[in-house]
Amino acid sequence: MGFPDIAVEELTTSGLAWLFVTYGYTLFFASSLISEGSDLLLLVPAYAGIVGSCVLPVLGAVPDGAIMLFSGLGDLEEAQEQLAVGVGALAGSTIMLLTIPWSLAAFAGRVDVDKSGRALYSQRPKLTAPWRPYGCGVSPGRQVRSGAAAMLLTSISYVVIQGPAFLLGGGTATEVAAGEHWYSLIGLGTTLFGFVAYLAFQVATSGGEHDTKQLRADEIIKRKVLKGELSLAGAMSEFVKKDEDGAVELTSYQTVEGGGGGKARDRLADIVKPFFGRFDKDTSGKIEKQEAEVLLDQLGEKELSAAELFDSFDTDRSGQIDFDEFVSGITRRLINWAPVRTYAAGATTPDIENDASDEEDEIPEDISHLSPSEQQVVIKRRALFKLVLGTALVLVFSDPMVDVMSEIGARTGVPPFYVSFVLAPLASNASELIAAYYYALKKTSKTITISFAALEGAACMNNTFCLSIFMGLIFFRGIAWQYSAETISILLVQFLVALVACKRLQTLADAMLVLSFYPISVAVVYVLENLVGLD
Numbered sequence: 001m002g003f004p005d006i007a008v009e010e011l012t013t014s015g016l017a018w019l020f021v022t023y024g025y026t027l028f029f030a031s032s033l034i035s036e037g038s039d040l041l042l043l044v045p046a047y048a049g050i051v052g053s054c055v056l057p058v059l060g061a062v063p064d065g066a067i068m069l070f071s072g073l074g075d076l077e078e079a080q081e082q083l084a085v086g087v088g089a090l091a092g093s094t095i096m097l098l099t100i101p102w103s104l105a106a107f108a109g110r111v112d113v114d115k116s117g118r119a120l121y122s123q124r125p126k127l128t129a130p131w132r133p134y135g136c137g138v139s140p141g142r143q144v145r146s147g148a149a150a151m152l153l154t155s156i157s158y159v160v161i162q163g164p165a166f167l168l169g170g171g172t173a174t175e176v177a178a179g180e181h182w183y184s185l186i187g188l189g190t191t192l193f194g195f196v197a198y199l200a201f202q203v204a205t206s207g208g209e210h211d212t213k214q215l216r217a218d219e220i221i222k223r224k225v226l227k228g229e230l231s232l233a234g235a236m237s238e239f240v241k242k243d244e245d246g247a248v249e250l251t252s253y254q255t256v257e258g259g260g261g262g263k264a265r266d267r268l269a270d271i272v273k274p275f276f277g278r279f280d281k282d283t284s285g286k287i288e289k290q291e292a293e294v295l296l297d298q299l300g301e302k303e304l305s306a307a308e309l310f311d312s313f314d315t316d317r318s319g320q321i322d323f324d325e326f327v328s329g330i331t332r333r334l335i336n337w338a339p340v341r342t343y344a345a346g347a348t349t350p351d352i353e354n355d356a357s358d359e360e361d362e363i364p365e366d367i368s369h370l371s372p373s374e375q376q377v378v379i380k381r382r383a384l385f386k387l388v389l390g391t392a393l394v395l396v397f398s399d400p401m402v403d404v405m406s407e408i409g410a411r412t413g414v415p416p417f418y419v420s421f422v423l424a425p426l427a428s429n430a431s432e433l434i435a436a437y438y439y440a441l442k443k444t445s446k447t448i449t450i451s452f453a454a455l456e457g458a459a460c461m462n463n464t465f466c467l468s469i470f471m472g473l474i475f476f477r478g479i480a481w482q483y484s485a486e487t488i489s490i491l492l493v494q495f496l497v498a499l500v501a502c503k504r505l506q507t508l509a510d511a512m513l514v515l516s517f518y519p520i521s522v523a524v525v526y527v528l529e530n531l532v533g534l535d
Contacts (some may be wrong), residue, residue: 033390066398088420109440147456485528
């Protein structure tokens with residue numbers, strides 16, 4: 001029994017249900033805090049690389065890992081029974097993330113597909129045949145295919161412990177635990193090696209053109225600024241700098257103007273593209289002089305008049321600001337900071353005839369007056385607060401949550417594995433489901449890549465970080481691994497999803513197929529246990 005010290009076996013059924021909802025919501029809130037804190041750290045260039053490569057994957061696995069750890073603590077006999085809750089959380093988390101969020105992301109991000117099998121991301125509107133099984137779909141980047149390979153490689157650790165488990169099946173828990181003892185040490189070594197190797201791979205690929213962590217950071221910047229939670233200057237201040245010759249650069253990227261362009265300029269252009277449309281009110285593709293007042297207001301410029309600001313952007317003196325000039329002008333304003341005010345997605349920019357001031361999302365008052373560098377300090381403090389609080393809540397409430405799910409299984413007569421398989425992910429992985437769906441809604445190849453790659457990364461963490469917890473419990477505590485059916489189900493789903501992930505085009509039919517893997521996985525466990533006779 002953990003803290004809070006509540007004897008779940010003495011509760012009424014309604015009391016037990018209420019306790020599950022309370023603990024479940026607390027863990028959901030905690031995982032959301034961890035996710036939000038990690039996202040904020042991605043806005044700090046000094047931390048972004050290591051956070052995106054190492055910290056974010058590990059923290060994302062903390063809620064599941066805590067449930068798994070606490071399921072194997074306490075009295076040895078009780079721990080052997082409760083370990084089924086941890087295994088259910090492992091299987092439920094891995095399978096749920098690879099099926100339900102994956103299919104929802106594919107559904108949300110689907111666009112029309114032409115006869116040659118190409119996703120029409122440049123078409124407007126992007127989706128005209130939403131229910132044709134093979135007439136719409138998504139086309140993720142190659143990162144998803146490499147993520148599928150990493151997922152399969154890290155899943156090999158299951159074989160290390162499952163091989164002996166097959167041979168020792170039928171014995172008592174004590175006999176099986178003794179036979180698995182040294183194999184579990186090998187399993188612990190392989191999972192930890194896989195964990196370190198996966199993080200090293202993430203670090204090695206960080207900052208490249210196809211780095212999903214960089215893509216995610218840019219999407220977070222756009223979301224935070226569009227929602228009015230942060231100024232563009234505050235979000236981008238440490239990403240932008242000047243070199244010795246005064247050329248504008250993006251941190252760790254090639255020069256934006258004055259000696260280059262390339263990837264850095266493309267990146268900055270992608271970030272500021274949503275804001276250009278807010279200034280180009282007549283959708284001409286250029287900002288006219290009469291629209292300069294909107295630009296002045298949005299940039300919060302205090303030193304220049306509207307005409308002077310317009311002239312500073314209109315470098316070719318054409319009387320209009322095209323997108324290239326807009327990118328260069330925004331970059332110069334970031335260097336010479338002015339706080340940037342923005343409006344929520346879908347909100348109307350203010351003008352004389354349509355004053356939408358009631359709809360605007362202002363930057364929070366506590367940071368609106370701060371310089372970009374000071375806003376970065378606030379970002380770091382808020383990120384640290386969210387991460388510490390979220391982790392603390394996970395550590396406090398995971399143990400009693402295990403007790404609650406075990407009691408639910410005892411009262412309903414449903415094996416604890418099935419209870420935690422269904423219920424645990426609702427608390428620990430709901431935020432990842434929401435994030436995957438949110439990114440996919442943008443209907444771009446980049447954002448669907450972010451969604452799928454994040455889900456594959458979570459599976460890799462379960463295959464390494466979380467599975468290493470079980471290997472440690474088996475070796476150090478003498479607990480038996482008797483979950484052959486569950487292991488087969490986990491490996492089967494990962495293999496099937498990897499096959500789908502390797503497709504350059506995933507249609508609506510593929511999304512429905514992936515969704516079907518979730519109930520199929522439960523059926524596989526049931527059949528293998530009750531008809532085949534596996535443990």
